[in-house]
Structures are given as C-alpha cells and as structure tokens.
Amino acid sequence: xxxxxxKYTEVGGIPELRAAVCAKxxxxxxxxxxxxxVLVSCGAKHTLFNMAVALxxxxxxxxxxxxxxxxxxxxxxLVGAVPVAVPTQEATGFDLDPERLRAAVTPRTKxxxxxxxxxxxxxxxxxxxxxxxxxxxxERNLLVVSDExxxxxxxxxxxxxxxxxxxxxxxRTLVVNTCSKAYAMTGWRLGFAAGPRELIRxxxxxxxxxxxxxxxxxxWAAVEALVGAQDEVARMAxxxxxxxxxxxxxxxxxxxxxxxxxxxxxxxxxNVSRLxxxxxxxxxxxxxxxxxxxxxxFLLETAKVAVVPGLDFGSDDHVRLSxxxxxxxxxxxxxxxxxxxxRLA
Ligand SMILES: Cc1ncc(COP(=O)(O)O)c(C=O)c1O
Numbered sequence: 317x318x319x320x321x322x323k324y325t326e327v328g329g330i331p332e333l334r335a336a337v338c339a340k341x342x343x344x345x346x347x348x349x350x351x352x353x354v355l356v357s358c359g360a361k362h363t364l365f366n367m368a369v370a371l372x373x374x375x376x377x378x379x380x381x382x383x384x385x386x387x388x389x390x391x392x393x394l395v396g397a398v399p400v401a402v403p404t405q406e407a408t409g410f411d412l413d414p415e416r417l418r419a420a421v422t423p424r425t426k427x428x429x430x431x432x433x434x435x436x437x438x439x440x441x442x443x444x445x446x447x448x449x450x451x452x453x454x455e456r457n458l459l460v461v462s463d464e465x466x467x468x469x470x471x472x473x474x475x476x477x478x479x480x481x482x483x484x485x486x487x488r489t490l491v492v493n494t495c496s497k498a499y500a501m502t503g504w505r506l507g508f509a510a511g512p513r514e515l516i517r518x519x520x521x522x523x524x525x526x527x528x529x530x531x532x533x534x535x536w537a538a539v540e541a542l543v544g545a546q547d548e549v550a551r552m553a554x555x556x557x558x559x560x561x562x563x564x565x566x567x568x569x570x571x572x573x574x575x576x577x578x579x580x581x582x583x584x585x586x587n588v589s590r591l592x593x594x595x596x597x598x599x600x601x602x603x604x605x606x607x608x609x610x611x612x613x614f615l616l617e618t619a620k621v622a623v624v625p626g627l628d629f630g631s632d633d634h635v636r637l638s639x640x641x642x643x644x645x646x647x648x649x650x651x652x653x654x655x656x657x658x659r660l661a
Contacts, residue, residue: 317533322532323532336538337349354509355510357523359506363519364387367490367492368395372396377400379458381417388431404437404439428453432464433466434581440472440579446478465494468497479491479511495541500552501534559641560577560584566646570654572591573588573591585634585635621656624636637649
C-alpha cells in the first residue's frame with residue numbers, strides 16, 4: 317500500500333502474481349503453465365463461478381461427486397445448468413467412484429467437478445480413481461474442474477493433481493486453488509486457476525464485467541505468500557494433523573457417533589444416523605432426531621456446539637465439524653457433546 321499499489325490492475329491479475337502462480341504449479345504439482353493460462357480472482361469461489369458463467373449453458377449437466385461442497389450445485393443452478401450428484405461410499409473413505417461417474421454421463425454432461433482433499437469428507441482421492449476419471453473425461457470429451465484448495469492440508473497419501481496425469485487430461489482440466497487455506501488468508505479473497513487458454517480467456521472476460529481485478533493489495537500479498545518460504549505451511553499442517561486425530565478419536569468415543577479418519581482438509585464428517593429415533597427435551601416440547609438438521613439443532617441448543625448438517629452437502633446421515641480451531645476448544649466441544657448425548661432418551 318505504501319508503494320502506491322492501490323490502483324486498478326490487469327483484470328486477470330498482475331504479471332508478478334500470474335508468474336508466481338505458474339511457479340507454484342510447477343513447484344508443487346509438476347504442472348507447466350504460462351501466465352496467459354492463469355486467472356486470479358476474488359477467492360476460489362469467484363474462480364468457480366467465473367467458470368460456471370463462461371462455460372455452462374442452460375440444461376448442461378455437471379457431475380458432482382457426493383458428498384460435495386455446497387457451492388458446486390448452487391453455482392450450476394444459478395446459470396441454469398443441472399447438477400448431478402454421484403454418490404461416493406463411506407466404506408471407501410469417500411473415494412471417487414469412477415464407475416458410477418461413467419454411468420452418470422449423458423449427452424448433456426459437460427463438466428466433472430473434483431475436490432481433493434475434500435470438503436466435507438476429508439477424502440484424498442486415490443491415484444487409481446483419478447486415473448480412471450481422467451480416462452473417462454478424455455473418452456467422453458468432458459472438462460474436469462479440479463478444486464485443490466486444501467492441497468496443503470494432505471495428511472495421508474500424496475496430493476495428486478489430475479492435470480498432472482498426462483497432457484491429454486491437462487488440456488481439459490481447470491485447476492483451481494486459493495490463498496485461503498494454505499496461507500489462512502480467507503479474508504484477503506484471492507483465488508486462482510490455470511487451464512485451457514480459451515477457457516481462461518472467457519473466464520477473464522466474465523470477470524472483467526463483474527469485479528474487474530481482485531484487490532491489488534491482496535494480489536501483492538499473494539505474491540509474497542506463494543513465492544516466500546513455505547515452512548510455515550508445513551508447520552500449520554502438522555498442527556492440523558494433531559487436531560484431526562484428537563477430534564476423530566473423540567467423535568468415535570461418543571455413543572451413536574462414528575467418523576472415518578479424514579485424510580486431508582480440516583473437517584470431520586461424522587455419521588450420526590444411529591442417533592435417529594432418539595428424543596430430547598427441546599424448548600418447545602419433546603423433539604425427535606430424524607435427520608442431520610435435527611442433530612445440528614440438538615447439539616446447538618443442548619451443547620452450544622455448532623456443526624453443519626450433512627444434508628447441505630448431500631448426506632443426511634452426517635454432520636460436519638471443522639477442526640480449524642484450538643485443541644482446547646476441540647476438547648471442550650467434545651466434552652459438551654458427550655454430556656448432551658448422555659441426556660438423549
Ligand atoms: C472446497 C472449497 N472450494 C473453494 C472454497 C472457496 O475458497 P475461497 O473462495 O475462500 O478461495 C472453499 C472454502 O470453503 C472450499 O471449501
């Protein structure tokens with residue numbers, strides 16, 4: 317700001333940042349891009365919406381492995397496209413199911429949206445399933461949107477970008493990432509993408525009519541984050557790994573609750589379906605737990621613990637908990653949930 321870098325910039329991002337994004341993709345993902353293949357936006361959410369507006373026509377189908385991050389289907393709907401949820405299984409740790417994806421492809425299918433590490437499940441998709449989806453996308457002429465926002469928080473396995481599996485799949489993949497998670501820069505609103513140049517150009521045109529450039533100040537901060545030393549990221553990931561074990565161990569010790577170990581991101585996706593049918597004394601009379609929304613209300617009112625109903629993510633058997641908070645608060649939350657559950661009839 318003192319250097320006066322507070323004015324409009326190029327719509328798609330300052331050259332220094334687009335070069336830094338290219339260097340990041342090369343360093344972390346083995347992906348070679350040029351600055352013209354890159355667009356910088358006001359958060360990855362904005363990146364994804366630029367894609368939806370630039371690419372999707374009314375009636376186009378978008379395959380969304382389920383459970384999914386809430387904005388994928390809503391953004392598709394906002395532009396008249398049709399989100400198609402394709403279930404994954406808890407038993408496989410919510411890994412991608414390439415055969416189900418293949419069966420869901422129709423002549424209207426345009427895009428497959430992948431998100432690994434996954435919000436809400438914490439799944440890190442296996443290299444074999446990614447390779448199978450890459451093959452499918454190439455065969456059926458589909459575009460892959462690979463949301464890799466939680467890449468830095470991969471605790472088990474190795475993060476693989478599907479775009480790195482070969483030139484054919486790279487040519488049809490939009491890789492999306494953000495400064496929000498790896499650098500805890502959520503409020504700076506800085507996301508970025510690289511992919512087929514024509515698509516990047518179209519997304520840039522959309523952005524130019526909506527927001528113009530992301531904040532110049534955030535862009536310069538992002539240059540620093542991306543090219544500076546990365547050791548803080550690893551330190552933070554090690555801390556999240558400890559929290560992950562704490563929260564998942566605690567959840568599995570709660571009666572009626574089970575939780576698969578997430579391999580990445582910072583969420584626990586707990587199965588609460590064994591609580592369904594139980595009752596509790598709500599302010600307005602005896603309440604039955606019938607689904608994830610009821611369990612959320614019960615935990616909020618009785619334990620003063622905020623979780624998110626799985627229904628919003630495509631699974632009513634689950635609730636999502638974030639462990640992007642201190643070990644002390646996680647411990648306190650677990651203790652309160654245990655006390656609340658003991659009061660269920
Ligand atoms: C899977 C996923 N993608 C994208 C985003 C958007 O991140 P931002 O817009 O802050 O870059 C989030 C944020 O929660 C997310 O969970």
